[in-house]
Amino acid sequence: MLSNHHRWTKVLLLSALLSALCLGNYLATPARLERDIQERFEVPGGQEAPLQVGFARVERTRQDGTFHVLLPGRGEVDVAYEGEAWNEGDVVSFSGWVTPEGRIRVTSFTVHRDRQCKKILSLLAALVFACALTVRVYERKVRKGGACRT
Amino acid sequence: MPDLMTHMTAAYLVKRVTFPRKNVFAFVAGATLPDLVSYVPLFISAAFVSLQRSGLLNLPGTFHWFFDLHYLFAPFHGFVPFFLLCWILVLFFPEEERRGILVNLVLGSGLHLLLDLAQESHTPTGYLLFPLSTKSFSLDWFGSESSLHVAPFLMAVAAGVLVRDRIRGRRAGRGAGSEGPGIRPA
Numbered sequence: 001m002l003s004n005h006h007r008w009t010k011v012l013l014l015s016a017l018l019s020a021l022c023l024g025n026y027l028a029t030p031a032r033l034e035r036d037i038q039e040r041f042e043v044p045g046g047q048e049a050p051l052q053v054g055f056a057r058v059e060r061t062r063q064d065g066t067f068h069v070l071l072p073g074r075g076e077v078d079v080a081y082e083g084e085a086w087n088e089g090d091v092v093s094f095s096g097w098v099t100p101e102g103r104i105r106v107t108s109f110t111v112h113r114d115r116q117c118k119k120i121l122s123l124l125a126a127l128v129f130a131c132a133l134t135v136r137v138y139e140r141k142v143r144k145g146g147a148c149r150t
Numbered sequence: 151m152p153d154l155m156t157h158m159t160a161a162y163l164v165k166r167v168t169f170p171r172k173n174v175f176a177f178v179a180g181a182t183l184p185d186l187v188s189y190v191p192l193f194i195s196a197a198f199v200s201l202q203r204s205g206l207l208n209l210p211g212t213f214h215w216f217f218d219l220h221y222l223f224a225p226f227h228g229f230v231p232f233f234l235l236c237w238i239l240v241l242f243f244p245e246e247e248r249r250g251i252l253v254n255l256v257l258g259s260g261l262h263l264l265l266d267l268a269q270e271s272h273t274p275t276g277y278l279l280f281p282l283s284t285k286s287f288s289l290d291w292f293g294s295e296s297s298l299h300v301a302p303f304l305m306a307v308a309a310g311v312l313v314r315d316r317i318r319g320r321r322a323g324r325g326a327g328s329e330g331p332g333i334r335p336a
Contacts, residue, residue, distance in 0.1 A: 002240065002248040011241050018234045021281055026222040032284065054271070093294075114295040118153045121301055125154035126189065129182050136175055 050095040058090045081106040152297030159304035173254040180258020187226045191219035228280030
């Protein structure tokens with residue numbers, strides 16, 4: 001499994017398998033999310049669980065209290081919520097029901113105001129990781145060079 | 151998912167406390183890679199959306215291709231795809247080191263997935279059992295931005311431990327050097 005025997009064949013086969021899995025998910029996800037919505041259209045009275053939407057960006061707010069949001073995997077959708085207003089540019093997660101008009105009537109939501117801070121911290125961590133990796137590679141090369149000289 | 155800094159520092163401290171002797175970097179890499187891999191498409195899609203909005207790029211009909219890019223790498227938050235990635239990576243290391251690195255990469259990713267599982271999930275991308283199931287699992291023990299309150303503390307402790315180890319390592323090296331030739335530092 002980990003030996004050098006047919007190493008490049010293993011790398012190629014594993015990469016192909018991994019690519020197929022990822023590509024399959026990428027191609028299948030929008031249809032799966034769309035089916036999620038359609039199922040909630042078909043049985044308006046019998047919906048047991050609301051539609052869960054994560055990290056949607058509020059694109060536009062309208063006078064009538066509805067919002068135009070950009071949903072990952074679903075594109076732009078109209079959302080209605082009676083209560084606290086969202087601002088343009090907010091990132092929100094919410095759950096709600098799909099109305100016959102194709103809108104989502106929000107029942108509960110979270111506004112992710114600290115999301116930018118989280119992104120910056122994650123970016124910093126990625127930089128630290130990249131630096132640590134560079135140092136490791138450099139140390140390994142130096143050690144190898146030393147071993148060769150002796 | 152908690153922020154990457156929490157994943158990284160938590161992994162470093164857990165490894166340092168449990169089995170600190172070997173492959174610390176592999177363990178930390180295992181805990182970091184699932185998110186790092188997912189960030190690449192996120193940056194591409196964010197850049198594309200920004201370019202579209204600013205009017206610098208206009209490719210009608212392709213918006214979804216870029217906007218949904220993170221679904222391409224979402225499977226890396228599942229055991230099977232991440233194990234395959236680790237398997238590919240370790241094949242580039244010397245043969246005698248592969249087993250240790252693979253074990254640590256997988257254990258590190260296990261810690262990552264455990265932390266993700268404990269957090270509340272807003273996106274259906276926690277595909278633990280992918281490709282058998284695309285169900286997203288979460289225990290909802292803490293919020294998606296709650297890790298920001300813990301991250302500074304973990305960073306400080308991890309930095310402290312790292313600096314202390316470096317100082318001790320140098321002292322040990324110097325001490326061994328003064329004992330005479332042929333004695334290697336522990």
